[in-house]
Amino acid sequence: MAIWITVAREMLFMVAFLLILPPFFGAEGVWASIPLSEAVVALSIVIYARRKHIFGKIQ
Secondary structure, three states, X not given: OHHHHHXXXXXXXXXXXXXXXXXXXXXXXXXXXXXXXXXXXHHHHHHHHHHOOHHHHOO
């Protein structure tokens, strides 16, 4: 899971958003790509944790 977080955050989503958003939003698209990629990775972590029932074990 740690490898997925690193690769997804730094390479997959950020590069994809850096290629997609600037033509539509200009410089604001460049700045928006960073928090947007972080949010997508965070959402994927939450989905993974819920499927593996990790949240239920922490108490």
